[in-house]
Amino acid sequence: MRTTLELQRAALADFGLFAFRCNNIDDLLHRATELVSAAIDVPLVKVLEHFPERGEMLLRSGVNWQPGVVGKEVFGDHEKSPGGYALRADKPVVSPDLDAENRFETPDVLRRHGVRSMVNVIIAGDGDPFGILEVDSQELREFSDDDVAFLRTYANLLAAAIERVRSHRELERAAREQGVLARELGHRVRNLLGLVQALASQTSVTGRTATEFRDAYIDRLQALSTAEGLVFENDDELADPLELAHEILAPHRQDDPDRITIEGTSVGLSSRQARMFGLALHELATNAAKYGALSVAGGKIHLEWHVSGAEGGAERLSMMWQEADGPEITPPQRKGFGTRLLEDVVAHELNGEAALSYKTCGLQYRLEFPVDVEQ
Amino acid sequence: MTTSDSPHSFAGRRILVVEDERLIALDVRDILEKFGCVVLGPVATVDAALQLINDENPEAAVLDVQLNGETSEPVAHALRLENRPFLVLTAYSRRHLTGALEDAPLLNKPVNERKLRVSLSDLFS
Incomplete structure (x- = not known):
């Protein structure tokens, strides 16, 4: 025993x-x-x-x-x-x-x-x-x-x-999650490539040399890349419009920051919102440098936005770009990509409203869209 | 394959475009208009798409799959009921296509003008 x-x-x-x-x-x-x-x-x-x-x-x-x-x-x-x-x-x-x-x-x-x-x-x-x-x-x-x-x-x-x-x-859980993330990233990359291609085909070739086309296209890609970069840098995958505005507008403010004054609150933008906010600011600044307030000495721009809660609804971001002391401006005869982006694409993508006004005192752009602060 | 390279082979055809990325939607619209099609939309939601199917009677459709939190499956279903052909333009692979979207001709993003022409031509053959 x-x-x-x-x-x-x-x-x-x-x-x-x-x-x-x-x-x-x-x-x-x-x-x-x-x-x-x-x-x-x-x-x-x-x-x-x-x-x-x-x-x-x-x-x-x-x-x-x-x-x-x-x-x-x-x-x-x-x-x-x-x-x-x-x-x-x-x-x-x-x-x-x-x-x-x-x-x-x-x-x-x-x-x-x-x-x-x-x-x-x-x-x-x-x-x-x-x-x-x-x-x-x-x-x-x-x-x-x-x-x-x-x-x-x-x-x-x-x-x-x-x-x-x-x-x-x-x-096992981490491996599963990794797989899901990899697939998500795959879709995201494909979507982004779709956007990159759309930017290329929407960037006009009419009346442009190949070099001019390339420069305009690369500038847009960089605006997109800045917005994506800010989103990916944050663990919560949200981008701050204040940071975004400073980065996108930096080339136009490096000599004299007062040429473009920026006044806005921090809030979390999703990658989709950040892309559009960034692209819009890029188009506005590029246009101002060519035809607006940044094309002449003494011209100024004021950019501001605030976030306010609608009753019982989502919070909304209201943004205004106002140019002053620039040359006399007139509405363009043909609507190019910039106008299309600012008036149509941005409003649709952000599920909001956008308006460009060619005022005698300078170009004005107003944009309003819902931001889900909780996201 | 009954592919025609004529840019006018779809002239006058009424094509519904459902795509929630606005830039891509405009791109697809421009390409279809270059083919001579009449573009209905682009719209970004299932509701807007169903409305257009009801009101404007499209002859065919180009559908994105993921629409900002919903999928275009109900749109595909409605098109099948009306016997209208459609193709799917998506960043996803075929195994993500379910229900009425299953077995539909598939084009992967980014959109390719030549492939879109071939696929459309097949839809109408």
């Missing part, structure tokens, strides 16, 4: 192999309680999982308990409960006679099962302990040092196995 020690060693070896192959925490815990029960010759064994945020310990797994106990029974994690006491004790707690126990109270479920002696050992975790491995004997029993040592070894093995399953799960 095998000695208790041999039985316990065999249980450890069996469980070690099982734990190595198992990828499910419930299977793992169930097998652990089965093997412990056999090896230590006590029918009732259970695992309590600790939920510190709820102040509770759930009887997550166990063998030989009455129906409706495993997976259902919940204990407090205070020091008057056996599990709570063991968590605080930070070492195995042996209670050879529960009737004489005064460190904690015996829960009803143990009384119902006629439990008279118990041992509790901590199952460690990455940080906080996972919970408690508990052996509940229905006969009075003095647990030996060997029994306790066996249970400690077992609980440590279990802790390592639980961590392994958890990190395995975490890795």
Whole structure:
């Protein structure tokens, strides 16, 4: 006949192999309680999982308990409960006679099962302990040092196995997420390429040399790239219009920042909104440098926007670009890409309203669109 | 394949364009108009597309799949009921096409003028 020690060693070896192959925490815990029960010759064994945020310990797994106990029974994690006491004790707690126990109270479920002696050992975790491995004997029993040592070894093995399953799960989840992100990025790149192509075919070739076409196109691409860059730099994938305006308009402000004054609040723009906001500012500035306030000395531009909440509706961003002290302007005879972008594309894309006015005092552009601050 | 290289092979055809990226929508419109088509839209939402199918009776359609949070599947369904051919222009691959969009001729973005001409020609053959 095998000695208790041999039985316990065999249980450890069996469980070690099982734990190595198992990828499910419930299977793992169930097998652990089965093997412990056999090896230590006590029918009732259970695992309590600790939920510190709820102040509770759930009887997550166990063998030989009455129906409706495993997976259902919940204990407090205070020091008057056996599990709570063991968590605080930070070492195995042996209670050879529960009737004489005064460190904690015996829960009803143990009384119902006629439990008279118990041992509790901590199952460690990455940080906080996972919970408690508990052996509940229905006969009075003095647990030996060997029994306790066996249970400690077992609980440590279990802790390592639980961590392994958890990190395995975490890795699987991360890999899935990575796959989703890669596909998302693929779509985003394709969409962006579509936009890049549309910019090329919409940039007029009429009356332009190849070099002029190239320069106009590259400038637009750069405005797009600035907006995309700001969105991607932020962890929340939102871009700040204030930052965007400063970057897009920087080439026109480097000699004299006062030529374009910028006054606006920070808010989060989605990538789609940021692209359009950036492209619009780029078109306005390019146009001003060619025909408007930036084409003559002393011409000035004021850019401002504010965000206001409509009653019960989404917040709206209202922006105005106002040129002053520039040359006399007249509406263009043929609507080029810039006009089309400012009047049509931006309004459609932002689900808002846009208007260009050729006022005698200077060109004015008004833009208003909803911004979902919560996004 | 019954492809005609004549730029006028679709002259006068009424084509619905459903695309939520406005720049791309305008690009597709310009290309179709160059082919001589009459463009209905472009529209960016399912509701606007269904309205146009009802009011303007398009002969064919070019559909983007993802429309700002909705898909053009109901539009494809309505076109099938009316027996109107359509092609799908999308950044997604075929396995993302479900329901009435499944099996539709597919063009990948960015839009290619020559391929669009070939696909349209097939739609009307």
